[in-house]
Amino acid sequence: MTDLTRLTLAEARDGLRAKRFSSEELTRAHVAAVEGARALNAYVLETPERALEMARASDARLARAEAGPLEGLPLGIKDLFCTEGVRTTACSRILGDFTPAYESTVTSQLWRDGAVMLGKLNNDEFAMGSSNETSCFGPVVSPWQRQGTEGAAATQLVPGGSSGGSAAAVAAHLCLGATATDTGGSIRQPAAFTGTVGIKPTYGRCSRWGVVAFASSLDQAGPIARTVEDSAILLRSMSGHDPKDTTSADLPVPDFEAACRRGVRGLTIGIPKEYRLDGMAAEIAALWDQGTAWLRDAGAKVVEVSLPHTRYALPAYYIVAPAEASSNLARYDGVRYGIRVPDRDIARMYEGTRAAGFGREVQRRIMIGTYVLSAGYYDAYYGRAQRIRTLIKRDFDEVYAAGVDAILTPATPSAAFGIGEKGSADPVEMYLNDVFTVTVNMAGLPGIAVPAGFDKQGLPLGLQLIGRPFDEETLFAAGQVIEDAAGRVRLPEPWWQ
């Protein structure tokens, strides 16, 4: 039998329905792949017994022709999603062995639709990072290696972050697809770094209930998968109104899979001139031009557009996100869950617990957030950043009002870098990774990253499409055109086993 982990999610779904193999066989193949890939550190908790139990239940439903849309398909879950009875840590020491008594809405919808859980995936601590190096479980190693330096002795590369475990697991065939979250680029940047597809839907499309909070006005869940179609199938199950999240949108969920086959004929694609940064790498500029040509060849009209406040999105983000984080993370006090460092009074207990429990990047962001919200500085920092956010959103509104259907940009300023290479002296160096993705969160828009080419070292590069609010369908349609033109990525062979 062919290696079942090599199938796309759509192929696996169709194979299960045609009874070519069982979910138990499919799941066993993935469990073995996960066990053989511990060197990548993609999973922080493996749940093989639960997976096989879920698979057998799926096989029973498949036999009764009661299959759900994701029936019997093994997935990985970012450790930011609360899973009932299964340890959830956000990859922070402070959560200890926290075991939720409830299930996040997004994951409960995946199980409702028949999916199988393989385990919990590594991420940057509280999703704060762009390289998956801030996790308390240690960094994730990308399955990708620079050409000419392959093998166990090669430089280990980051998979991107914060959803680095999700992206690495999908790229290394350790699951058919994975959940992820995106506050400033945490789905799209790791997808671009690993040759996978990641979509951050419109703010409000997926419920945030049961997802460990980082910056509530920016956080959104979404999938990472190996094809545009697979990401569409997953997003449909993850989406939908949830009364438990007041910011969840009460809108019908479209058939995203069907949208993949729409094409782009007659669509207008905007190319924002402000994204052509000074010093942009030639191969990134060339990739962008190539993507533009592919969409034009497929019948889209391409126009230059202007988003004048683009360059302010990243600095404004580094006020808004830490401010919200400092408030959200106030709950980790050593009283209700997680670790506690005992002390003689409660203030010292809080301070000792949080110093021991939070990693350096998280402490830094909490402190910046506390500072920009403190008396005397609120207007100068937070108030100003929220006004600039209005201007960033207005830029997009004007472009869409002028008839543009979607915007094409590079996903990242470079390909993946080595573990330990960036940000050790100046945190801002790491933050610049999100320069193309963060605008989308600031404006609450949907964005998809699709693999489109390679750098000169053979590492994958992605393009990003940004859509109108709640028009993910156009992103799937245009993303499919790019995937078809670029050809499916040949993912790395398993050197890690």
Add this chain to the structure above:
Amino acid sequence: MSVDEGTVRRIAHLSRIAIEEADVSRMQGELNAILSFVEQLNEVDITGVEPMSSVTPMRMKMRDDVVTDGGDPKRITANSPLSEDGFFLVPKVVE
């Protein structure tokens, strides 16, 4: 704007994060790198611009004011590092 060492200690205290004396100047450098990065926001003219409070214009939904959950202190305290009889235990707060 930049922060001095005294401000770093004050922010750490407001954040309820103990900071080692030896670490203050390193943290000061990192915070100032971020603050100098966000300085460029002062170039933007924000006269008459409303602060964004929600990315999508939506009216908050109202629900019936009824109890939908609760009454299960054992479940609530199950993850607590220290609890007794359905109560969280903390060091003495009131003298």
